[in-house]
Amino acid sequence: MNHHPTIKPSTDARTAAQSHFRTLRLGTPFQPRIDALGLKQDWYSWAGYRAPHSLWDEELEYFAIRSQAALFDISPMTKYRIEGPDAEAYLDRVTLRDVTKLKPGRVHYTAWCDDEGFVLDDGTLFRLSPTRFRLCSQERHLPWLLDSAFRYDVTVEEETEAVAGLALQGPTSFAILRDAGFAGVERLKVFDLAEFAHDGATVTISRTGFTGDLGYELFVPADKALSLWDRLMTAGELRGIRAIGYTALNRARLEAGLIVANADFTTSEHAIRTDHLRMPDEIGLGFMIDPDKGHFNGRRAILEARARKKLRHVLVGLEIEGNIPAEHAIVYYRKSQEVGLVSAAMWSPMAKRNIALASLQRPYGDTIVDDLWVEIYAMRELQYQKLMKKAKAVPRPFIKLDRRTANLPADF
Amino acid sequence: MTSSDLNWDAIVIGGGHNGLVAAATLAKSGRKVLLLEAGNEVGGAARTEEFAPGFRVSAVAHLLNRLHPDVVKTLELERHGLTIERGDFVPSVALSKDGPLTLHDAYGEVLTGASPAEQSAWKELRAQLLRYAGVLKPFLSRRPPDLGNMSLAEMTGLGQTALALKRLGKEDMRDFLRVLLMNVYDLLDEQLSDDRLKGLLAFDATLGSHLGPRSPTSLLGLYYRLAGEIGGLAGAQVQPKGGMGAVVAAIRAAAEKAGVSIRHASPVARVIVEKGRAVGVVTQTGETLRAKTVVSAVNPATTILDLVGPREVDTGFVRKVKNIRMKGDAAKLHLALDRPPQFTGVDAAGHKGRLVIAPSPDHVERAFNPSKYGEFSPEPVMEITLPSLVDPSLAPPGACVLSAVVQYAPYALKEGWTAGKPKFLKAIMGELEAYAPGIGATVRHAELLTPADIEARYRMPGGHWHHGELQADQMLMSRPVSGWSGYDTPLEGLFLAGAGSHPGGGISGAPGLNAARRIIAMRA
Numbered sequence: 001m002n003h004h005p006t007i008k009p010s011t012d013a014r015t016a017a018q019s020h021f022r023t024l025r026l027g028t029p030f031q032p033r034i035d036a037l038g039l040k041q042d043w044y045s046w047a048g049y050r051a052p053h054s055l056w057d058e059e060l061e062y063f064a065i066r067s068q069a070a071l072f073d074i075s076p077m078t079k080y081r082i083e084g085p086d087a088e089a090y091l092d093r094v095t096l097r098d099v100t101k102l103k104p105g106r107v108h109y110t111a112w113c114d115d116e117g118f119v120l121d122d123g124t125l126f127r128l129s130p131t132r133f134r135l136c137s138q139e140r141h142l143p144w145l146l147d148s149a150f151r152y153d154v155t156v157e158e159e160t161e162a163v164a165g166l167a168l169q170g171p172t173s174f175a176i177l178r179d180a181g182f183a184g185v186e187r188l189k190v191f192d193l194a195e196f197a198h199d200g201a202t203v204t205i206s207r208t209g210f211t212g213d214l215g216y217e218l219f220v221p222a223d224k225a226l227s228l229w230d231r232l233m234t235a236g237e238l239r240g241i242r243a244i245g246y247t248a249l250n251r252a253r254l255e256a257g258l259i260v261a262n263a264d265f266t267t268s269e270h271a272i273r274t275d276h277l278r279m280p281d282e283i284g285l286g287f288m289i290d291p292d293k294g295h296f297n298g299r300r301a302i303l304e305a306r307a308r309k310k311l312r313h314v315l316v317g318l319e320i321e322g323n324i325p326a327e328h329a330i331v332y333y334r335k336s337q338e339v340g341l342v343s344a345a346m347w348s349p350m351a352k353r354n355i356a357l358a359s360l361q362r363p364y365g366d367t368i369v370d371d372l373w374v375e376i377y378a379m380r381e382l383q384y385q386k387l388m389k390k391a392k393a394v395p396r397p398f399i400k401l402d403r404r405t406a407n408l409p410a411d412f
Numbered sequence: 413m414t415s416s417d418l419n420w421d422a423i424v425i426g427g428g429h430n431g432l433v434a435a436a437t438l439a440k441s442g443r444k445v446l447l448l449e450a451g452n453e454v455g456g457a458a459r460t461e462e463f464a465p466g467f468r469v470s471a472v473a474h475l476l477n478r479l480h481p482d483v484v485k486t487l488e489l490e491r492h493g494l495t496i497e498r499g500d501f502v503p504s505v506a507l508s509k510d511g512p513l514t515l516h517d518a519y520g521e522v523l524t525g526a527s528p529a530e531q532s533a534w535k536e537l538r539a540q541l542l543r544y545a546g547v548l549k550p551f552l553s554r555r556p557p558d559l560g561n562m563s564l565a566e567m568t569g570l571g572q573t574a575l576a577l578k579r580l581g582k583e584d585m586r587d588f589l590r591v592l593l594m595n596v597y598d599l600l601d602e603q604l605s606d607d608r609l610k611g612l613l614a615f616d617a618t619l620g621s622h623l624g625p626r627s628p629t630s631l632l633g634l635y636y637r638l639a640g641e642i643g644g645l646a647g648a649q650v651q652p653k654g655g656m657g658a659v660v661a662a663i664r665a666a667a668e669k670a671g672v673s674i675r676h677a678s679p680v681a682r683v684i685v686e687k688g689r690a691v692g693v694v695t696q697t698g699e700t701l702r703a704k705t706v707v708s709a710v711n712p713a714t715t716i717l718d719l720v721g722p723r724e725v726d727t728g729f730v731r732k733v734k735n736i737r738m739k740g741d742a743a744k745l746h747l748a749l750d751r752p753p754q755f756t757g758v759d760a761a762g763h764k765g766r767l768v769i770a771p772s773p774d775h776v777e778r779a780f781n782p783s784k785y786g787e788f789s790p791e792p793v794m795e796i797t798l799p800s801l802v803d804p805s806l807a808p809p810g811a812c813v814l815s816a817v818v819q820y821a822p823y824a825l826k827e828g829w830t831a832g833k834p835k836f837l838k839a840i841m842g843e844l845e846a847y848a849p850g851i852g853a854t855v856r857h858a859e860l861l862t863p864a865d866i867e868a869r870y871r872m873p874g875g876h877w878h879h880g881e882l883q884a885d886q887m888l889m890s891r892p893v894s895g896w897s898g899y900d901t902p903l904e905g906l907f908l909a910g911a912g913s914h915p916g917g918g919i920s921g922a923p924g925l926n927a928a929r930r931i932i933a934m935r936a
């Protein structure tokens with residue numbers, strides 16, 4: 001049982017009308033199950049929801065992803081339902097990648113920009129039917145999406161609260177879904193999605209995830225959330241299914257080389273300092289730009305920045321000597337010239353390397369990739385050990401697991 | 413060979429006076445230019461039209477007070493039939509129950525009908541207003557400064573403005589900056605005492621905008637008026653012979669002489685965009701016309717939202733364009749009269765001038781108040797001309813044309829203009845009757861154009877003759893929208909050249925000329 005701080009109710013009518021503040025953070029539809037497992041009481045706010053950093057042991061939670069199956073509540077992720085005859089054209093204008101190439105039943109990772117070509121957010125776009133999509137992202141964008149819909153025959157609705165989401169990731173995830181009775185799930189290739197019956201409703205299962213591992217994401221109406229959780233937990237009991245928190249997931253995603261908005265780059269609506277704005281090319285998303293597709297937001301600015309060589313930053317993967325994580329370390333060129341900052345770092349148990357993501361000022365990390373150093377402050381018995389460690393820019397992902405894309409997935 | 417086989421250097425959309433000026437200027441630079449006009453006649457809101465059998469009148473704009481000298485010079489308009497002589501200048505008469513007061517020549521070089529003390533106060537204020545307007549004047553014929561990306565020429569231009577400011581002297585410079593964003597009402601109170609004079613100036617400052625004299629920044633409207641000149645004199649005004657259509661005819665002649673092909677009754681359906689570049693237009697009849705440059709001299713919102721479409725531009729830009737305020741608040745009245753009216757106490761010269769009913773600044777403010785809430789002024793203020801007294805050919809022998817701009821007439825009238833129009837006309841006629849007794853009995857035909865009518869007839873969204881409120885937040889680098897004030901647009905090859913662009917409306921030709929100059933400079 002949990003003991004959340006409570007504030008003594010007031011009889012004052014005005015206070016009563018403002019009772020929302022008593023719920024310090026919203027619960028997701030899975031909260032009863034997660035609260036029951038949250039032995040560490042280590043919560044953080046994810047878009048206003050009470051989400052766990054860790055439930056019982058962050059190391060073991062991480063290894064659940066890599067060796068068993070991990071269940072992670074993604075309900076706080078912002079979700080928009082975009083539907084209508086013009087939905088494809090609309091999304092093609094709003095987002096970077098070519099939506100006309102995204103077939104119904106498929107998912108792609110994309111991003112979207114403002115007029116100046118600065119990234120507003122990245123996220124996943126699910127094409128549920130020829131005219132129905134779901135766009136998932138870190139930040140909220142309803143005003144932007146609605147204003148973008150001017151003169152398109154499309155409806156845009158936020159469905160963050162209405163739709164609960166779970167990520168089931170890890171080598172046994174396929175077997176668990178199969179055992180849970182989702183017949184046909186074996187046919188899902190990576191980035192495929194399909195609908196399955198669940199508890200009198202429909203669950204959308206996609207072979208996607210944020211771990212670089214074999215894994216799935218499941219979206220279900222909020223009132224069917226608990227029965228879905230129970231169905232998976234029951235089916236996965238002998239296959240090592242574990243609920244996990246964000247710390248474990250964050251490690252897995254770093255090994256997979258995936259970036260997080262407002263952790264590895266600042267989204268343009270959040271950036272206060274103009275030198276913190278980022279174009280897709282500056283955070284490794286340049287591959288999404290298709291100058292030959294129709295118009296999309298930011299196109300003019302992005303192509304102009306490319307033509308005039310105005311791209312100032314680059315996001316790179318770093319491999320750092322030693323085994324001390326270089327989290328938020330400053331990156332130097334020739335040990336002296338400051339050229340950037342590490343945004344995420346860890347010693348990777350899978351890669352057996354000390355890895356990091358860093359944002360560097362071009363040409364460092366772009367054409368100059370040697371003689372880079374990171375300055376790590378390692379706290380040892382109340383004293384900083386200042387380490388200057390050699391780093392080298394390496395391609396991402398840091399790990400590549402065949403099981404992620406294998407058809408059909410193995411029965412671990 | 414049909415014209416669609418030709419590859420035009422430039423297609424100009426819209427044959428209003430700015431479109432004609434842009435087309436003519438581009439053609440004079442050696443470009444092959446096609447101008448597409450939706451109506452059967454060019455001229456837009458500067459046409460002369462028959463509104464009753466034998467009665468013709470300047471459609472919307474009826475006084476020429478700001479045709480830019482660079483336009484006259486560049487297009488050699490004097491060789492094409494436009495002549496303005498000092499004798500053509502007409503006075504402004506402030507009508508009042510206390511007898512009229514008259515500003516003679518160029519905005520009151522001589523003031524009559526006021527006390528000696530007021531005359532001397534006016535002399536000082538007039539000089540000051542013209543001095544300050546003069547500082548802003550160079551901006552009219554230039555692109556607004558591009559703050560992010562200023563060229564050397566633009567820097568020099570701004571430097572010249574700074575120099576002009578400095579030349580004012582320390583006291584004047586401080587005062588210029590003090591009053592710049594002030595309301596006209598308070599400024600007039602500082603310096604004048606005659607309500608008739610103050611009322612006239614308050615009217616001029618707010619003419620054509622959704623502002624009352626007490627609204628902050630309302631003084632800017634007066635500066636805009638006085639930054640204009642005609643015949644080399646700032647603040648002067650003429651009633652063009654033949655109506656405003658005659659001015660357009662001269663510009664049109666210059667355009668044709670320069671080789672512009674003009675097509676009437678050719679409304680454009682859309683601008684063709686290929687890979688972020690405007691490459692031509694499709695007419696409403698389905699004809700495709702391609703060109704290296706497309707110049708839109710129609711409303712900026714119409715251009716972007718309707719002709720280009722929001723899909724070809726970014727969301728943020730669409731937001732800005734949709735937010736341009738352009739709901740007109742002025743109506744136009746045309747009366748066909750059996751005989752010339754007699755305004756009480758006004759002499760013959762005064763009748764040929766501009767007669768203003770705005771007896772005090774408070775009266776103008778009170779006229780403005782209802783318009784904030786979607787109602788017309790029960791006691792409207794107005795500027796009246798009798799064009800047939802200057803050019804008898806505009807009316808049958810012995811008869812007379814009356815043309816008036818009347819405020820305030822909100823575009824979105826709460827009760828709707830179908831119900832409201834007869835009531836508003838009655839209110840206007842009541843005012844006219846008070847200053848020209850007996851006029852009502854001589855009305856053979858009355859045509860009242862509300863902003864809704866002006867919108868429909870002249871394709872001016874909101875019926876706003878500036879194609880966007882001319883207020884501080886929609887001027888200079890914020891006109892038509894911030895970031896895109898230099899006549900170019902986010903689409904390569906598409907330029908804006910209408911009154912919706914800097915510096916704004918009125919028969920000046922400045923937006924058209926500046927846009928054409930911009931296009932020529934880019935290719936040079």
